[in-house]
Amino acid sequence: MRRVGLTGGIGAGKSTVSAMLAERGAAIVDGDQVARDLQSPSSPVLDAMAERFGQHIINDDGSLDRAAVAEIVFTDKAALADLNAIVHPAMQAEIQAQIDAHKGTDRIVVLDFPLLGENPRKDLGATIVVDIPYELAVERAVGRGMDEADVRNRIESQISREKRLETATHVIDNSGDMVDLVAQVDRLWSRLEALPPTDDVAAESDQVDVTGEPEPRTAWVFGYGSLVSPVALRRTIERLAEPGADFFEATLTGYGRRWNYGVGHIVGSWTLVDGTAVDDGTIVALGLVESADEEVNGAIAHVTDAELEALDRRERFYDRVDVTGAVASAASVDDPIFTYVPRPEAVERYQAGRDAGIAGIRRTYWDLVHDAFAGFGDDALERYRSTTPEPDVPVVDVASARER
DSSP, X not given: OEEEEEEXXXXXXXXXXXXXXXXXXOEEEEHHHHHHHHTSTTOHHHHHHHHHHOGGGBOTTSOBXXXXXXXXXXXXXXXXXXXXXXXXXXXXXXXXXXXXXXXXXXXXXXXXXXXXXXXXXXXXXXXXXXXOOHHHHHHHHHHTTOOHHHHHHHHHHSOOHHHHHHTOSEEEEOSSOHHXXXXXXXXXXXXXXXXXXXXXXXXXXXXXXXXXXXXXEEEEEEESSGGGSHHHHHXXXXXXXXXXXXXXXXXXXXXEXXXXXXXXXXXXXXXXXXXXXXXXXXXEEEEEEEEEEEEEEEEEEEEEHHHHHHHHXXXXXXXXXXXXXXXXXXXXXXXXXXXXXXXXXXXXXXXXXXXXXXXXXXXXXXXXXHHHHHTTOXXXXXXXXXXSOOOSSOEEOXXXXXXX
16 A cells, blocks of 8 residues: 545645546545545534534534534634544544555555645655645635635635645646646656555655756657646646756747647536537647648757656657657757657547537637747747647637546
8 A cells, every 4th residue: 555645725626636546546535525424414423513513503404514614613713623623533533444444455545635734644655735826726716606705714724835835745736727737647646656555654754855866858858839838848747947958949840730639538618609518528739740841839848758758648649759850949959859749539539529519729728828939039929820720619718627
């Protein structure tokens, strides 16, 4: 068993990351779900809560009125301490039972705890923090129907974002969209699989060992869409490529840029301008096609073997192609240069979605690529525009997205 912790503040999207880890094979011990189960009607825990806080916290059907409890404890530290004293002992016993069920196995067991930062554990092989900026957390929580004042009170009652990040061995930046999130979770999963067993060993520290020589960079990757953005690239390789050092503006000849790639592992939902609702829509992104008379601008980044593997996982429906002799840049390049070209089935998925009227380009992606080229200056932005055809699917505001 490899035991890891997962945490994040209100609105960070921790439950989404937890679900994605479960889809990859992790066993999830969900602290919130354990609490809900223990607070079921007529349970000893619920009876003790009613005795402390009053019968008005019980609904007519015998269930817990969670909003009523939240109103009490998130503005009263003493009340919160009393609630924890009632709930935590029973929770700890149930949580340990769920952990013990996987002893002696090779499962990755994820302890999905919202207050792991406040209550760190020393028996973890890794601590994952799902992170987004404060105001974005508020915006997302309110967008799900929560009261803004309640959201801010809940955030203030928890550990600060900065202190939570100090506990992390791995950080998932969930300020982007679902495609960015999948790429990060893919990379995280490969690292979790490489963890040693934690069945009988308590970790001395939850911090990453960063001693030793840095891993050498062995290849360059040419980006012509979102990978032109250092911020988007960072979500996959987990470091910020430095312009002028290992990140350079570049041009690739012999290829043309197209809106021709249907993302295979994610579907989205949105509403068209005419009011038509699209569910399970095909998300469209940029791709390349071989074309002797064309060239496209973009950027190259110098990456390690592990970072290249992470990019391969992100671009799982593209083929990695060696374009060493076709790229021009200001960089001194001794290592091979690769780019990613969509596979035929990805193009077919795009075409089928387009013809069915259920394909769209994420507005966040559209804006990200535009801003990335604009960061290189007006000439680079104009070259991007002139070498990219007008899309034949709409640019849409994706309301929700999920893995297939």
